[in-house]
Each structure stands twice: as structure tokens, then as C-alpha cells.
Amino acid sequence: MNYEVIDSHCHLDFPKFNKDRSGVIERARKSGVVEMINSGIDYKTNLNSLELAKKYEFIHATLGLNPQMVPNADDAKIKQILSQIERNIDKAIGVGEAGLDFYYCTSDAGRKKQEDVFRQVIEIAYRYNKTLVIHGRDGEDLALEMTKDLDRVIFHCYGGSLETMKNIIDAGHYVSVPTLVCFSEQHKTIAQNLPLENMLIETDSPYLSPRKGRNEPAFVLDSIPVIAHLKEMEEAEIAMATMQNTRRAFEL
Numbered sequence: 001m002n003y004e005v006i007d008s009h010c011h012l013d014f015p016k017f018n019k020d021r022s023g024v025i026e027r028a029r030k031s032g033v034v035e036m037i038n039s040g041i042d043y044k045t046n047l048n049s050l051e052l053a054k055k056y057e058f059i060h061a062t063l064g065l066n067p068q069m070v071p072n073a074d075d076a077k078i079k080q081i082l083s084q085i086e087r088n089i090d091k092a093i094g095v096g097e098a099g100l101d102f103y104y105c106t107s108d109a110g111r112k113k114q115e116d117v118f119r120q121v122i123e124i125a126y127r128y129n130k131t132l133v134i135h136g137r138d139g140e141d142l143a144l145e146m147t148k149d150l151d152r153v154i155f156h157c158y159g160g161s162l163e164t165m166k167n168i169i170d171a172g173h174y175v176s177v178p179t180l181v182c183f184s185e186q187h188k189t190i191a192q193n194l195p196l197e198n199m200l201i202e203t204d205s206p207y208l209s210p211r212k213g214r215n216e217p218a219f220v221l222d223s224i225p226v227i228a229h230l231k232e233m234e235e236a237e238i239a240m241a242t243m244q245n246t247r248r249a250f251e252l
Contacts, residue, residue, distance in 0.1 A: 002032055003032055003224070003235065003236050003239035003240070004032050004033075004034045004239065004240075004243060005032055005033055005034070005201065005220055005221060005224065005239050005242065005243055006033065006034060006035045006036070006037070006200075006201075006242070006243050006246040006247070007028065007033050007035075007036045007037065007201070007202055007203050007205075007217040007220040008037050008154070008156075008176055008200040008201060008202045008242075008246045008249075009037055009039050009097070009133070009156050009157065009176060009178075009200075009202035009203070009204055010036055010037065010038055010039070010202065010203050010204065010205045010216075010217050011038065011039060011041075011045070011204070011205065011206060011207075012024065012025065012036065012038050012052060012059070012205070012217070013038060013045055013048030013049060013051075013052060014045075014206055016206035016214050017206065017216075024216045024217065024218075025056065025059070025217075027216065027217075027218045028216065028217035028218045029058070030218075031218040031221055032221060032239075033217050033218060033220060033221070034058060034243070035058045035059070035060065035246075035252070036058065036059050036060070036217050037059075037060050037061075037062060037093070037094075037246070037250065038052050038053065038059055038060070038061055038062070039062045039064055039096065039097050039133060039156070040061065040062060040063045040064045040097075041064050041065070041066035041069070041097060042064075042065065042066060042069055042081060043077075043080060043081050043084055045064075046061075046063045046064065046081070046084055046085065046088070047084075049061035049062070049063065049092075050063075050088060050091055050092070053091065053092075054091075060092075060093040060250065060252070061091065061092050061093065062092055062093060062094035062095060062096050062097070062131075062133050063084070063085040063088060063089070063092045063094075063095060063096075064085075064095065064096045064097040064098045064121075064133065064135075065078070065081045065082065065085070065098045065117065065121055066097060066098065066101075066135060067098065067099050067100050067101040067105070067114045067117070067118065067135060068101050068104055068105070070105075070110075070113055070114045070117045071105050071107070071109075071110035071113055071114065078117055082117075082120055082121070082124065085121070085124055086124055086128075089124070089128045089130065092130065093130075093131065093250045093251070093252065094125075094130055094131035094132065094133050094154075094250055095121060095124055095125040095128075095130045095131070095132050095133065096121070096125075096131075096132050096133025096134060096135070096154075096156070097133045097134065097135040097156055098117075098118055098121040098132070098133070098134070098135060099114075099118055099134040099135040099136045099139065099143050100114050100115065100118060100135075100136050100137070100138075100139030100142060100143050101114065101135060101136075101137045101138070101139065102114075102137065102138040102139040103137035103138045104137070111139075114139075115142070115146070118143070118146065119146065122146060122147055122150065125150055126149060126150055129151070130152075131152040131153070131154060131249055131250050131251070132147060132150055132152070132153050132154070133154050133156050134147070134153060134154065134155050134156060135156060135157070136155060136158075136160070137159065138160075140155065140158070140160035140161070140164045140168075141160075141164050141167075143155075144164065144167055144168055144171065144173075147173075148171065151172075152173075152174075152249055152250075152251070153168075153171070153173040153174070154173065154174045154175075154176055154200060154249055155168055155173065155174070155175050155176065156176045156202065156204070157176060157178045157180075157202065157204050157208070158175045158176060158177070158190060159180075159186060159187065159190070162189065162190070162193050165190065165193065165194065168198075169194070169195060169198050173198070174198050174199070174200050174245060174249045175190070175194050175198055175199060175200070176199075176200040176201065176202045177190065177191045177194065177199060177200070177201050177202070177223065177227065178201075178202050178203065178204050178208050178223075179201075179202070179203050179204070179205075179208050179209065179210040179215060179219055179220060179222055179223050180208045180210075181223050181226050181227060181230075182210035182222050182223055182226050183210065188226070188230055191226075191227050191230050191231070192230040192231060196231065196233070196237075196238070196241045196242075197241065197245065198245070199227075199238075199241065199242055199245060200242055200245055200246050200249060201220055201223055201224075201227070201242045202220065203215050203216065203217055203219055203220045205217055205219070210222040210223065224238050224239055
């Protein structure tokens with residue numbers, strides 16, 4: 001079956017694609033991925049994302065500050081990334097990924113620093129009315145609470161509880177289902193319970209591959225039959241809805 005989809009979150013600029021980046025992009029387009037959203041996570045990847053978006057009209061950049069780097073980064077480095085995001089805000093379709101990662105960071109000081117930095121990122125998204133892409137691991141509840149003033153929020157690669165997901169949906173936000181749904185029971189349960197109108201799909205490539213080895217945007221299509229089966233819907237309906245949702249979420 002051929003349908004058009006959007007990979008709402010990938011990292012095409014990462015070194016794993018250095019050997020065959022243009023081939024990967026071409027493969028994605030040939031398989032029906034009409035647009036890709038490349039997510040920055042720090043100064044260098046934000047620059048790379050902007051470059052990709054400039055080079056390809058169907059690739060869009062979001063500019064982020066990944067929480068995993070925050071506990072060990074000095075204030076100057078964080079300030080540098082925040083001002084970079086702000087300076088290039090008109091070239092980005094969203095802010096993020098940014099958020100809270102309490103899975104890897106267990107110290108109170110580190111978590112507090114993540115919160116402080118995330119608050120500054122939220123402020124930028126709010127000031128410029130940009131969609132915020134949240135990386136929230138074991139911090140989903142707090143991330144939701146902190147972003148209550150924002151209109152457009154996406155919980156990327158969501159892996160939290162169904163209860164928190166219901167609150168995210170009630171707030172009118174979006175939840176992105178990764179290609180993990182092809183083999184993870186937790187993500188199958190999430191997809192099954194997530195209303196279609198709040199659903200986006202993503203690869204988070206080069207990570208979370210539904211096949212052996214490296215993930216790539218073309219593989220986002222692997223998740224369509226799985227989600228369709230879980231929700232007892234037509235595959236084309238899932239593809240169409242997630243594409244429209246992504247365009248709405250990012251005002252594309």
C-alpha cells in the first residue's frame with residue numbers, strides 16, 4: 001500500500017547518516033514520506049537542522065536543547081544555545097526537543113537544573129508562539145504542568161502512563177508514537193488508547209528501529225499497519241490523519 005506520511009521527528013544530521021544521508025532522504029521520499037521534521041538537541045545539531053531545512057524544502061527544523069546534556073553543561077553553554085534558538089526562531093517550525101529526563105538524571109540538583117533550563121525554553125516558545133516538542137522521560141506530569149500556557153505542545157516519543165496521556169489529550173496536546181510501536185507492548189497500549197486526532201508518528205531515527213540496525217525516516221511506514229491493527233481502522237486513515245495532525249501541530 002502506498003500512502004503519504006510525515007516523519008514528525010528524526011535526526012538526519014546525526015553521524016550515523018554521514019555515509020549515505022542523501023540516499024536515506026531519497027529513500028524516504030520514494031516510500032511516501034512527504035515531509036520530515038529534523039529535531040535539534042544542542043548548538044551543533046540545531047545548526048545542522050537549519051542547514052538541512054535550507055537545502056530541502058520538505059525538511060523542517062526544530063531547534064532544541066536536550067535535557068540530558070543540561071546537568072553537566074555550564075551556564076555559558078546553555079545561554080549560547082538559548083540565544084541561538086531565539087536568533088533563528090523564524091527559520092524553525094518549532095522549539096525542541098527540550099524537556100525533562102528524570103530517567104537518566106536521578107540527582108535533585110540535576111533535575112532542578114533541567115527544570116530551570118526547560119522553563120527558559122518554554123518562555124521562548126511562548127514568546128514567539130512556536131510549537132514545543134517535549135522530550136519527557138519519567139517527567140511527563142511535570143512537563144505537562146509546566147507547559148499549561150502553551151497552545152501547541154507535542155510529547156515526542158511518548159512512553160509515560162495512560163493516565164498522564166489522558167491529561168495531555170484533555171489539554172489539547174499531541175502525542176507522537178515512535179516506530180517502537182512495532183515491538184514494544186507499552187507503546188502498543190499507548191497507540192491503542194490514543195485518540196487518532198491527537199496522534200503523530202515518528203522514527204526518532206537513527207534510534208528505535210523497527211528493523212535490524214539503524215532506523216531511518218522511510219521506516220515510519222512500518223508503524224502504520226501496526227497502529228491500524230491496534231485501532232481497528234484502515235491503514236490509509238491512520239496515514240492521512242497523522243499527516244494532517246502534524247501539519248496542524250506545526251502550522252505547516
